[in-house]
Structures are given as structure tokens and as C-alpha cells.
Amino acid sequence: MTNSTPVYRNYINGEWRDSENGKTQHSINPANKNEIVGIIPDSSKQDLEDAVAAAKAAKLAWRKLAGVQRGNFLFKVADIMESRTNEIGEAMTMEMGKTLPEAKGETARGVAILRYYAGEGMRKIGDVIPSSDADAFLYTTRSPIGTVGVISPWNFPVAIPIWKIAPALIYGNSVVWKPATETAVTAAKVMQCFHDAGLPSGVLNMIVGSGSVIGQGIAEHADINGITFTGSNAVGKAVGQAALARGAKYQLEMGGKNPIIIAADADLDLAVEATISGGLRSTGQKCTATSRVIVEKDVYEEFKSKLLGKVAELKVGNGLDSGTWLGPCANEKQMDTVLSYINKGVEEGAVLLHGGTRPADGDLADGFYVTPAIFDKVTSRMSIAQEEIFGPVLTLIEVNDMQEAIELANDTDYGLSASIYTRNIGNAMLFVQEMEAGLVRVNAETAGVELQAPFGGMKQSSSHSREQGQAAIEFYTSIKTVFIKP
Numbered sequence: 001m002t003n004s005t006p007v008y009r010n011y012i013n014g015e016w017r018d019s020e021n022g023k024t025q026h027s028i029n030p031a032n033k034n035e036i037v038g039i040i041p042d043s044s045k046q047d048l049e050d051a052v053a054a055a056k057a058a059k060l061a062w063r064k065l066a067g068v069q070r071g072n073f074l075f076k077v078a079d080i081m082e083s084r085t086n087e088i089g090e091a092m093t094m095e096m097g098k099t100l101p102e103a104k105g106e107t108a109r110g111v112a113i114l115r116y117y118a119g120e121g122m123r124k125i126g127d128v129i130p131s132s133d134a135d136a137f138l139y140t141t142r143s144p145i146g147t148v149g150v151i152s153p154w155n156f157p158v159a160i161p162i163w164k165i166a167p168a169l170i171y172g173n174s175v176v177w178k179p180a181t182e183t184a185v186t187a188a189k190v191m192q193c194f195h196d197a198g199l200p201s202g203v204l205n206m207i208v209g210s211g212s213v214i215g216q217g218i219a220e221h222a223d224i225n226g227i228t229f230t231g232s233n234a235v236g237k238a239v240g241q242a243a244l245a246r247g248a249k250y251q252l253e254m255g256g257k258n259p260i261i262i263a264a265d266a267d268l269d270l271a272v273e274a275t276i277s278g279g280l281r282s283t284g285q286k287c288t289a290t291s292r293v294i295v296e297k298d299v300y301e302e303f304k305s306k307l308l309g310k311v312a313e314l315k316v317g318n319g320l321d322s323g324t325w326l327g328p329c330a331n332e333k334q335m336d337t338v339l340s341y342i343n344k345g346v347e348e349g350a351v352l353l354h355g356g357t358r359p360a361d362g363d364l365a366d367g368f369y370v371t372p373a374i375f376d377k378v379t380s381r382m383s384i385a386q387e388e389i390f391g392p393v394l395t396l397i398e399v400n401d402m403q404e405a406i407e408l409a410n411d412t413d414y415g416l417s418a419s420i421y422t423r424n425i426g427n428a429m430l431f432v433q434e435m436e437a438g439l440v441r442v443n444a445e446t447a448g449v450e451l452q453a454p455f456g457g458m459k460q461s462s463s464h465s466r467e468q469g470q471a472a473i474e475f476y477t478s479i480k481t482v483f484i485k486p
């Protein structure tokens with residue numbers, strides 16, 4: 001740490017503030033654990049109380065603005081964020097490791113999401129329904145839920161909070177946001193865009209602190225009317241239980257164990273490209289990442305050798321370097337988890353064909369790097385085929401036919417995304433019909449969420465709600481049915 005290490009604060013009621021207890025912590029660069037990216041707060045419950053009080057006080061005036069006026073703020077935030085794409089992208093790469101092009105791409109996606117929801121301020125929010133009383137006017141409108149608690153993860157530190165905050169704001173809610181500690185510097189840069197756009201004080205507040213204090217505090221706070229969460233299954237369920245216990249609304253987006261099926265008739269080159277992109281971009285740290293690669297036996301060996309050839313070409317390194325394809329894991333704990341799954345895979349009898357080790361050479365030795373791992377001879381019940389690893393690990397599973405492929409694709413507690421590579425329309429239709437996943441993609445990788453379409457999982461992957469697109473209105477508002485008789 002040097003005297004010039006930047007210091008970041010909480011954002012409460014329109015001001016940057018130190019945490020009340022004065023405690024701080026460091027945000028570390030996963031590409032080099034000796035580099036401190038910023039000094040960030042380690043906030044207390046009192047900071048949360050202040051943020052909730054500010055959000056509560058601001059919500060009425062915010063709700064009373066026209067949707068178009070709220071939208072104008074979001075358009076301004078989008079313009080500011082767009083002008084800071086490089087700065088925000090660099091902060092993201094330095095805090096959680098994804099490559100700079102991916103980080104800048106994600107920032108651009110945040111801008112697009114802001115513009116999409118800014119436009120929502122002008123769209124319809126209800127229906128006219130014929131009343132059984134000929135003189136009456138029966139219609140629906142929408143009310144904001146009040147103050148929304150946003151708990152966001154580190155893997156998409158711009159896009160995920162924006163796809164929660166933007167709809168919350170456009171539909172008239174105030175927000176208390178707890179970003180992942182891992183990416184608090186990136187979060188502060190996002191927050192600064194809202195501040196510079198002149199968002200009224202208290203409408204959006206940001207508190208940086210531990211999940212067990214600030215996150216849990218949000219889940220349990222009586223003045224937070226709804227909580228939206230993305231992260232691990234265990235924490236998501238605890239958040240949901242705390243919200244349910246006090247009758248608050250909640251929305252959970254959690255893990256995935258996403259399959260790609262490679263049919264015997266697939267274009268294998270395209271399938272290899274999609275498997276690599278879906279499984280290994282962002283170092284496999286996407287809830288939509290491909291992790292189970294289910295291949296029909298007739299093309300298994302050919303697919304495997306093409307995949308190995310291409311994976312061997314991927315350059316692991318610092319995400320800021322232009323030649324890097326794959327950055328480090330986001331933190332040491334994540335790296336240890338990935339390495340422990342790789343050991344477990346070997347212990348369970350899978351064959352590690354490639355990677356799965358820490359590079360020991362030069363600059364990489366100080367980072368949380370794991371080379372991309374490919375496992376052969378995987379069976380569906382192995383832990384590496386069942387549990388979310390959240391790292392650069394692909395597991396290859398051989399099947400006899402399409403029916404078996406779909407059965408195994410569904411043989412998981414999760415149901416977030418799934419894809420198939422095939423040229424046969426019958427295979428594609430069967431897959432779309434039978435696959436138990438919220439996002440199913442034909443001849444496309446498992447990741448790749450479009451901001452204007454609903455996103456969410458089946459089974460253990462979500463609380464069965466949907467985010468993004470117009471689906472977001474269901475969580476951030478309540479329907480009010482209105483009957484008026486002169």
C-alpha cells in the first residue's frame with residue numbers, strides 16, 4: 001500500500017461518507033495479490049441504518065415523479081457511464097480479473113441496460129379491463145414496492161447491480177445497494193455516475209461491508225420492502241428465508257450447472273468454439289457458464305481432440321495484457337475452491353486431460369490463476385458434474401443418443417441455462433421441450449443473456465422469478481386494481 005492508494009467510501013443520502021466505525025479493508029488485485037486496488041469501508045449496522053433511513057425518506061418524492069422524469073436521470077447516468085467505460089472496465093479487471101475487453105463490454109452492457117430501463121418510464125404499466133358494471137372504469141396500475149435492497153455478486157460487478165438498480169428506480173423505488181466486497185471499487189465508480197447525474201439524495205445509497213453484517217442486515221431490515229439477490233445458493237436461501245419471515249418480497253438468482261449437448265450431427269468447430277466461450281470466458285465465473293459437455297458417442301473422440309487443441313491455445317494471464325484470453329480466479333477462496341474440485345474429480349475417477357494447475361512461473365505466481373481444466377470419463381453423479389465449481393473447468397460426458405443426452409442434461413438440481421449444437425430440427429425441438437432450464441439456446445453457447453429478455457432459472461437456480469426485460473416489473477412493483485364509479 002502507498003499513500004496514493006485510493007480510498008473509497010459509502011454513499012449515503014447523496015454524500016460520500018466514511019463508515020461510522022472508521023474500519024476499512026483492502027480490495028486486492030487477483031492477478032497480483034500484493035497489489036491493493038483500493039481501501040474500502042468495512043461498514044457497521046449503523047451505516048446501514050443511515051442508508052435505510054435516507055432511502056425511506058427519499059422514496060415518496062421519487063415515486064411522485066413522472067416515469068419520464070425518472071427515465072431522464074437514467075439516460076444521464078448512461079451517458080456518464082459510457083464516457084467512463086475505460087476507467088470502469090480497468091477497475092473491474094484489476095479487482096476481479098476478467099479481461100479488459102470483457103470488462104469494457106460489460107460496462108457497455110450496463111449502459112445499454114440503463115437506456116433500456118430509462119425508456120420503460122414511458123411504457124404502459126396497466127390494462128383497462130371491462131367491468132361488469134357498465135358505468136364503472138376498471139383498470140390496473142402499478143405501485144413501487146418501496147425501498148429495495150440490492151445484494152450483488154462480484155462476477156458481473158456492473159451489469160448485475162445495474163439490471164437490479166435501474167428497474168428498481170424507474171418503477172419508483174428507492175434503493176440500498178450492498179455490492180460484493182470483492183468489487184467495491186468498481187461499485188464506487190458506478191455509484192459516482194449516479195451521483196454525477198444528479199440523482200436526488202437518498203434515492204440510491206451504497207454500503208460496503210461484509211455479507212453477514214450488511215447483507216444479512218438488509219435481509220432482516222423492517223424498512224426494506226423487497227430484496228433482490230444474486231450469488232451462491234446457500235446465501236440466497238438464507239436471504240429468502242429472512243425476507244419471508246418478515247413478509248418482505250424477495251428475488252433470488254443463484255447457481256447453475258449448465259450443460260451443452262453436442263449432437264452427432266453438430267458442426268463440431270462451432271460447438272468447440274461455443275464450449276470454450278461459454279465455459280471459460282470470465283474464467284468460468286458466470287452462473288450461466290457451461291460446465292457439463294454432453295457429447296454423442298459417434299463424435300466424442302473427434303470433438304474431444306478439437307476441444308483440446310483449441311484450449312491449449314488459450315493464453316492465461318493478467319486481464320490487462322492485450323494477449324490474455326483467460327484471467328485469474330476472482331480471489332484466493334475461489335481459486336482454492338476450483339483446485340479442490342479438480343482434486344475431487346481425479347479422486348472420483350475422472351481423467352484430467354488438460355490443465356487444472358496453478359502456473360508457477362514469473363508474474364503469474366502471485367496471482368490466483370488456474371489453467372483451464374478438461375476432464376474426460378466423467379459420469380453424471382460425480383461432484384464435478386453436480387456441484388457449481390465457478391471456475392475454468394469443463395467436464396466431458398459421453399452418451400449413446402439424444403434421449404440419454406437430455407436425461408443427463410436434466411440430471412442436476414440446477415436449471416439456469418442449457419444449450420445444444422445440432423443441425424437436426426427434431427433434436428432442437430426435443431431439447432427445447434424437455435430441457436428444465438430458464439434459458440435454452442440452440443446453436444449458441446450457454447452464456448449470453450439479452451437485456452431485453454427475461455432471465456432466471458428453474459429448480460434450485462432461482463426463486464422462480466425473472467429479471468431483466470419487461471419481466472422486471474413483476475418484482476419491482478405491485479399491481480393495483482382500480483375500480484371507479486362516477
Ligand SMILES: NC(=O)C1=CN([C@@H]2O[C@H](COP(=O)(O)OP(=O)(O)OC[C@H]3O[C@@H](n4cnc5c(N)ncnc54)[C@H](OP(=O)(O)O)[C@@H]3O)[C@@H](O)[C@H]2O)C=CC1
Pocket residue numbers: 151152153154155178179180181182209210211212214215216217219230231232233235236238239253254255256286287334337388389390
Ligand atoms: N449466481 C451467480 O452469479 C453467482 C454465484 N456465486 C456462487 O457462490 C460461490 C461463492 O461466492 P461468494 O462471493 O462467496 O457468494 P456469496 O453468495 O457469498 O456473495 C454474493 C453476495 O451476497 C453477500 N453475502 C454474503 N453473505 C451474506 C449473508 N449472510 N447475507 C446476505 N448477503 C450475504 C456477499 O457479500 P460479500 O461480498 O461482502 O461477501 C455478496 O454481495 C461461488 O463459488 C459461486 O458458486 C457467486 C457469485 C455469483
Ligand SMILES: O=C(O)CCC(=O)C(=O)O
Pocket residue numbers: 155156160230285286287288446447448449
Ligand atoms: O451470462 C450472462 O451474461 C449473465 C450471467 C449471470 O447473470 C451471472 O453469472 O450471474
